[in-house]
Structures are given as structure tokens and as C-alpha cells.
Amino acid sequence: MGRRRALEYDCAIRDVLDRIGDAWSVLVIMELSKGPCRFNALRRVIEAISQRMLSVTLRNLERDGLVSRQVLDTSPPQVEYSLTQRGASLHGAISHLAHWAETHQPGIRTSRAAYDAKEPIAS
Amino acid sequence: MGRRRALEYDCAIRDVLDRIGDAWSVLVIMELSKGPCRFNALRRVIEAISQRMLSVTLRNLERDGLVSRQVLDTSPPQVEYSLTQRGASLHGAISHLAHWAETHQPGIRTSRAAYDAKEPIAS
DNA sequence: CTGTATCCTCGTCGATACTG
């Protein structure tokens, strides 16, 4: 799955990062945390995602029991995705990290700018 | 910097995940949280990492002000890396996620096994 | 010891076309 396993070192955290470290999983989780959503509705909200990646991302999340997939018996058939309890729990944990990120983002941006200023693109 | 930016959507959290979502940053932070460490010492601890990736990872962490680089005036010259306060703070946030991971890993493994059992490798 | 530069492989993802 994805990139080569780093080590046995800290399996648990790596498992999670392998899942949410990718570009889209977090966005999907964030969106689903607002409530259930159908496939194409998600596509519209997360504009930049390709059909393939949304499909892959949802399947992986479902596989880990973070998202549940409910086929609605309508015509044409619709599929509704929603966070499971575990998914909601992960959303909470992510929020914690997101809070850290928001708190420290200004400082990080400053650090980056300072660093880049000293190492001028090295052409 | 890795992959294409997803969206403006949730910049802060994406910034962090772009940094720690990769295979090595978390391991480096974990290791440095135990105390300062030199380049090759890190290499030995994180066996699977290539020289190049350790270098790249450390530089990125330094750029974000998460790790500080201290050149020791010895012969031959040595370089000691350590977590900054911000880095230590991030380590705390990661630990929170790691705790979630450890708590839920058994359930996730179970879910995966159940899922995979239903979708037999499709060869 | 602590890196950087180059090359090359291999996985990842977007585009496209097609199915239920």
C-alpha cells in the first residue's frame, strides 16, 4: 500500500499516516464529518480530486472501517458515504493536529521564509 | 516538496501532513525527541533510510524550524541535530495521534482482514 | 563525518474510456 514501509519501529503511527498522509483522505474525512455525502457530491466539494482518487480513497477508508458505504435503493442507484464511529474518532484526533497546525502555521511560514532567504534557490 | 497541493481548503493541516506524512519525518522527530543526535547516529538508528532522504528530511524539518542544526567544532566536524521547542510541541501533537493509532490499530486490522476476505485479491 | 549531485527505476496519479 503506497510507499515502502519505513520500519517496524512505530507501526501504529505509520499505519495511520499511511492512510491520512496522502493528499485526499483528510479532506474526505473533514467533509464527511459534516454529514453523509454521496459520491459525486464529494467530487463537487473536493474539486481537484479525480474520480479515480476519490474512488480509491473511499475504498481505503472503508477498508479500515473509517467510512461506511450505504447503497440507496433509488433509481438511479445512489451511494451515500458517512463516517463510522471510528472515523469520527479519527476526525477528532486529526482536529487536534489541525489545531496545532493552525497555531503554529504563522511561525512555520516565518521560519521557511527566513530559511529560504539565506539559501537563495542555489542556481 | 512532494505531491501537488490538494486545495486551499484546509491549508494548515495540509502543511503539516505534507511535512510529517512522508515516511521519515515522524521517525526522525521521534528519535530526536529522545535527545540530540548526530547525522550518522540517526542513520544507524533509522536503518532503512538512505543518506539522501535523511539529508532531505532534516533540511525540511530545519526549514520549518522544527529541528535545529548545530555544527560542533571538532575534528572531524560533527553536526548535532535536536528538536526545537516547536519541534517538541509537534512531537506532542503527534504522540496524541500515535495514541489514537495504537488504540485503534487492532480494530483497523480486523476491519481490513474482514474487507480483504470479501474481496479476494481479484487475481 | 556530513553531506550534495547524478542517474535511473518504479510507483502514483490524472485522463480517458467503458460498465452496471
Added chain:
DNA sequence: CAGTATCGACGAGGATACAG
């Protein structure tokens, strides 16, 4: 509407060689 299959392009990263 909700996907899957195939293909091709791109880029991350390992190996290696070299530099300070």
C-alpha cells in the same frame, strides 16, 4: 449516478559517486 480498467507521464526516492 457510481464506479472500474487501462495507459502514459511525472516525480519521489534508492544507489552511487563525489566534495568539504
